[in-house]
Amino acid sequence: MRSRRTLGPVRPRRNPLHLALAAALMLPMGLASAQSTPPTDDEEEPAPTAEQTQAAASAPAITLDRVSVTGSRIARDTFNSVSPVQVISREESTLAGFSSTTGVLQSNSVTGGSSQINNAYGGFVVNGGPGVNTLSLRGLGATRTLILLNGRRVSPAGSRGAVGSADLNVLPNMMIERIEVLKDGASSIYGSDAVAGVVNVITRTRVDDTTVEFQRNFTQDGGGDETRAGIMTGAVGDRWHASGSLEMNQRAELTLGQRGWASDCPRPLLGRNADGSYGADDYIDPRTGRPKCWTIDDSGVTINTIGTGNIAGVPGLGSVGTGASGNIFNRWRPNPGVTTGLPGYEGVDYFGRDSFDPAMLRESLISPTKNTTGFLQAGFDLNALGDAELYFEGLGHRRESQQIGYLQHSLDYPVGSPLLGSLSTLPAWLAAPADGSTNGRNVSVRAFIGWGPYKSWQEVDFFRATGGLRGNLGTEWSYDTYYSHARSDSAYMVENRLTDRIARSIDVVSDGRGGFVCRDPSGGCVPTPALSAAVVGGDLPQAYRDYIMQDTRGQTIYTESTFNFGVNGPLFDLPAGTVSTAMGVEHRRQEIDDTPDINSINNNLFGFTASQPTRGKDSVSEAYIEFEVPLLSDLPFAQEFTFNASARYTDYDSYGDDSTWKLGVLYTPVDWLSIRASRGTSFRAPALFEQFLGATSGFLSSATDPCNEYGNRNPTSARYQNCASEGLPTNFQQTSSVTSITQGGAETGLAAETSVAVTAGIVLQPEFPEWFGDLSFAADYYDIKVDNGVARLSGQNVMNLCYDSQPADFNSDAGQCSLVTRGVNNSMSVTSGYVNISESLVRGWDFTARFVREIGPGSFRTTARLSNYLTQAGRTFPTDPLRNTTGTVAQPQYAGDVDFSYSVQKWLVRYGLEWVGATNDYDYYETYFDTDYRPLYLLETGNYFLSNLSVQYRGDDWSATVGARNLADKEPPMVSAGWGNRIGNAPLYSGYDYLGRTFFFNLSKSF
Template sequence: MALATALLLPVGAAYAQNATDSADQTEEKKEETSSKTTTLQNVTVTGSRIAKDTFNSVSPVQFISREETTLAGFNSTAAVLQSNTVTGGSEQINNAFGGYVTDGGPGANTLSLRGLGPTRTLLLLNGRRVAPAGSRGSVGSADLNVLPNIMIDRIEILKDGASSIYGSDAVAGVVNVITKTKVDGASVEFQHNATQNGGGDETRWSIMMGKTGDNWRVSGSFEIYDRSELIVGDRGWASNCPLPLVGRGADGRYGADDYIDPVTGEPKCWGLDAGGVTINTLGTAYLLGRPGLGNLGYYGTYAPEMLEFLPPGFDYFNRWRPNASITDGDLPGFEGVDYFGRDSYDPRMKKESLISPTTNYTGFLQGGVDLNAMGDAELYFELLATRRESRQTGYLQHTIDYAANSPLLGAYSFLPAYMAAPADGSTNGQNVAARAFVGWGLYNNWQEVDFYRATAGLRGNLSSEWSYDTYFSHARSEADYFTENRLTDRYAKSLDVVSDGAGGFRCRDTSDGCVAAPMLTADVLAGNLPQAYKDYIMQVTHGNTVYTESTFNFGVNGPLFDLPYGTVSSALGVEYRRAEIDDTPDPNSAANNLYGFTASAPTRGKDSVSEAFAEVEIPVLSGLPGAEELTFNVSARYTDYDSYGDDTTWKLGMLYTPVSWLSLRASRGTSFRAPALFEQFLGATSGFIQSSNDPCINWASKTGNVRTNCGTLGLPNNFNQTQSVTVITKGGADANLAAETSNALTAGIILQPEFPEWFGDLSFAADYYDVEVKNGVSRLTGGQVLNLCYGSEPADFNAGTGYCNFVTRNANNSLSVITQYVNVSTDKVRGWDFTARYVRDIGQGEFRATAQVSHYLEQSGRVFPNDPVRDYAGTLNAPEFTGVLDLSYKLRNWRMRYGLDWVDGINGYEYYEKYFNTDYRDTYQMKTDDYFLHSASLQYTGDDWAITGGVRNIADKEPPRISVSGAVNMIGNAPLYSGVDYLGRTFFVNFTKDF
């Protein structure tokens, strides 16, 4: 993760070059800057559209070279961009999130700066937007998988709001990936990253070719990147069952109060926390039975007077586990279990994907030809095409609802109905007498995503001082996504059975090859389902997503007029963009025919925007005592969206260099983010939340409006919800969803002391940032809508107005909730970025050290305007500090490197104490130590070849361990967080050959 980076400092200390320079000129330009010459040709650095003859910038920009990423052992551009070096420790969506619902669909890798999310970070390729790509209806951000690798020259990272420069999405910052523009000859590259403990290996084959003529150039690359699957069972820390780790013992360790499973004598394993509640368990009405060994009894909503008739050794239960030794009670052959006694772990879970596999094919072609006309114009083009084939393996809990009086109840036909017929029709309208919670086993998702972007442009001179650049770009992402899903209609048919005349049962309707559901037995509860039954109800579903984006841009660049201390420069332009999404889920999904899975309606919508922008740089002072340089930069953009209307953003920046070794910079401006297409037009997507979200559970014990409102529904005082709550999510276009707005402030200091030559060169930069997003786009959860409705004034509740307009309680008391994307949230981040670099000749070689530290002073937010603002910096998955250290020494053909990644320890206790007045220090392990990753590499460079080898995560450091408390998503007892390493010790080798 750690790698060397360059600061953007005043002349003489930067590594950037004009995007039209060749890679061969890089070293020459470094020599020019180190000797402080002023013969540099004009350059354009990310964060400004004005080409200048210096590298000075009012905004902080970080540079990463391709050579540095090779030395660090990164095998893909996605991995580089998601490293702590770029992200400052903020969480990223990567291939460890394959089992979760994420924007862009499974397998997508996105980029988030400042922890503000991928939709608030703009990704550019050679200064032009990278369009979103991915699968399913929530495609809204660029997928890092589409980027090339061998063709990249450098990456520039602007960690500052820049909507006035680049338009929407540039709220948290901008990342510009810049390719080598002039290539002569051919290069091949091979890299393999192999984990010591198996799984998750990465292999990349690349070829780059190019030719430059007198008035033309063409170059391109093709690469195949393959990452193998890392399953949960490949890592002991992940495959060891997750433990609650509740209660701190006298030795300071957590787990003193963990439930001990009487079957194993070990702490209870909670393997289903990421999906499902239990397996090998039977749900019934409350019956009299014996508790399992170690169970305390599960007391529910039965009438208290029932307790008076409890025989010794018995209790009332509605959850049971097979136990052949129990022969009495209302349910012989079963022991009653409470919440802790339920089974939730299956050895097959070890075969789930920890890091999902993918194979990416990437082709890139670029070129240009001088026309010797239209102001020495160059006609240029770019073509990027990729294909991603990715897959994820997950684990399923399955439920079989046996209707009252169903012949499939077998020996348990006496069981009374205890649950109303599910609203999905899965029991053919029959009330349920028994629900079998069964471990189904593994299932698969896979995606095929094809992306291309074609760009054609013309750039030249309008005069001796003014230049122009105009281009048209069109991008298209098409994804086919497949999932093994159980179909509700087939599930229902399998339960509608008649005798087969041979002592068994068959489906009443066999027209589609229906296979009857198995009879209720202990073997079925144990997960031993007939394969024919599984093959019948589980089918492969197929959806298709197409996302297109077209951009036209025209800009001019040149001087306006002279001032006493320099020339006022400007950049002016217009831009038009049009985007469209068309997601067509499988017909079974659209028809709500997926059993236990989210159903989705088609997502279709389009939007377009017209913009005009201007930027002016004003040199106020130069070359004076106490004012080596004082420059102001002003930019503004007018934007008119079809979806929400028009807006204006602006930015004012300043760079002040009182003496050669000290510079101060600051900027203040506004940014905005237009709602993503999926946030506007997402088709109604149904899912489920737990029944415990019903506010009317035991309503008589509650107070205020909730008690009053629930009391009007005729529910019993001890009402208990037995069905999951259906949540339907849709886009916010019909709710007049508007753009987010934000304010951003940055201020920095750059120090470049002049030391004696023997000491070397030392530079230091510190940048403060403060970004606040107002009227942010947020999707309310189903639980939030329910609480807002039932907590409303009784008059509004009875009238069904306000949030109650989105809540329906059906005749059987099941709940359904509609949620939308709305403008309600507020997000704020404040912090410091520190960078130091030291360079010195030692012996016959050069030593270089770079250190970066990111410090979040605040990461806060709230959903509703009246909510308290809560700062979560320093809590789980939001470290206060992260840092990287890079040390290298180059001696003739050899270069050695050591890298260190640091993630600050987290402390979740202070957050709950401050905002909830709750002390969890003796309850949960919510504190971790500092996390360090070490890496090292060695490189040898020949005349036309180079080989690099090294080790990442030298100490084979495992992720930190915390309690399973529901605070964050987990893998085992490790938080699901991109800032830690799941692969373990990894060896890598890179070989490059030029021809």
């Protein structure tokens, strides 16, 4: 909302520099645009804008504009707010070397050290699809963090069925004036999703010149470079204004092979050296005398090997088999010198298997992306309808991103296949794969082949248009009404092998010339190559590759429409000031339509899950109201005592109605001390994908069947009795993969998450002698508990819940057991999805301190921030223990940053230091599992520091900034292989720098 009037009691004037310090520390700037009209003599001197905050260190006097508060719909111009707000100016982000709004928002200074989905996650399955960048405050997830642009929601964007959060890529950069981060629950103010906090990106309101800008970030070791170029222009008339920007940001790919720490051999799974180090001596390949180097991408692949049933054969160098003679193997490596046992192959054990391919180093570490963003805004004063302004805002964005991954190809040769040559007499080893890739025939030999790199890419087009009218109701009230429509249209493509083509290719007959042709040659079928050492080594005919590997394409469309009408103004006067209110109504409608490739729908993607279309819609109608009541003012030990209350009623089509509320107080006993506290409820409506996700099928290991060898259990146990009631023998062993189907939770009555948030803080701004300077300090405690959280149950969860239920309640047609089906020959399938069962708890402290002092001819300023997570805990089921994971690897307890700047005349120098605290998993496992992993794994990281330096010169109409990030070229810390998600040996964690030393320069010129 935009405020045109000053609300709240009149307070004594304060030093502008002191106000600027307070504003930079915790200024509650917010929803409304700054008003350019200067205050009259009887009005309070208002708080500064973010740009003026930046200039305060060097300017003896500044012009102050009027602002309102993020986290409240009631405009006020004091520098304190009930909830903690962090303000980041665009100037600060330029000095820090960020080339995009995404980089600023995902930095530790905003996120407090919680991990973010960024461009290093291209090879992982994430909501929103590859290439998406999201923001998670307090570590509670992106769907629990609300993103606003000029006080209005940024709707979700991305690819695939699980689109549910705003993609930071769509945000403009040049037009941004400041970013305000509310670190508190605020659903009573903003509605769903504002559980962990709210980020409000605010653009410049009036631009009357043209500015061009160019920025280049380039890494010392190559790869991952960024280039941004843009233009911003505008004009202002007597009754109108219009401005806009167009910019392009392109990031080059960074591969694993371009960083030594990412391409080194992973540290061994087990073992600690005598000197206390880990991984100094990897397993040595006896054939080469060099480290074996397990798979670099931690995917557990085996290549250059075939698998068979247990056969007596010749052991490979350094390998040990099973059996009394030690020469029984089921994995083999080509060796033309072997003539006995399995001719042409030597037996290998786990350590002898090949799992590293140099082609793995071509995988994307940072995926390449090209973002093109256009932004346009305009306003026209009608001189009617209460001095109304008709306004418009448009945002258009296109993202082109791609990722390179590595693929293992499992080639199954059926029993008796002529393609096996001399091995065609081998017996069956595996049952016929359920996907039909061998045409129902059992498998005698499986070749584990390194296919090499494969590509996926996305094209996301996002558009949002907003039109509104705002003005005055009488002399003291104002109104704002708008309609906004957003659409994300994404095309996503992946190179995939098609199962039906593999099945047709493996079914061959002789061509009469010593070769083979497909039995069914239709569609240009290319026969599978005969088994050979070359084929096992990855030398596959290009014609065969081109035949079975095809580009598959899907499309995701997500739309959101919003209508909002709100008013705010004074109600009545109290001795301490004016009681103010804001109220309004809102209606939103969202719809998702994800259509995967037809081959995905038909379960025809070899080695990948199948997906059905995700289609659904939801709408919500809401009404909200907020009051701000000044109880005390300008009294001894009560300079200000203000009470704030807000409530919202919500009615969703999907699950019904709900309500949220929030109460807060701000107490300022003396000018230099403020105390604030709030308590409120928030909620998150289930995302459309959580409700309507199309059935996605895959396969679980046969070992996941709960009834395997159930006879070894206590006969009185629930699982024993339930498995027995199915007529299964006590020594039952599942021989087939378990089909797993995941789908949305709308049919099971998925409800909204609820949460309770408590915050309490103190702000100190003591008055010191002028020679000392100005010091400000803020400390804020937060406690957020999410109940009835939406979680996706795994197929294993569902099966265990079914077979561990009380025998009296065990019913294959009811409860969780209705989702488990046993078919012919006890084949098994399980359906799982999203349910309301999980719980999350986050508690901690945020500290901020700022000091400004005139030194010599210039001004010195330093700002320090520290986040301390006391608790980060969660559980899926109510009976699960609530385990605190804070301080474990990739979940640091402490994260902070400090920057120092000195400005003199037109020059400014900045040094920044970022810190991620030490982490370890040892304490966690010892506390909750009574297990000491220190002798076995490296599961700890030390304190991690990054240094940044920049210099800026500002001319009359131009500026230049140069600098470097990660001055010391600090590499991310290393942990043992097998731990969680990793890149090489480094934890997958956004708080560590994967680029290395990076230089940047920014040039800006106005006309």
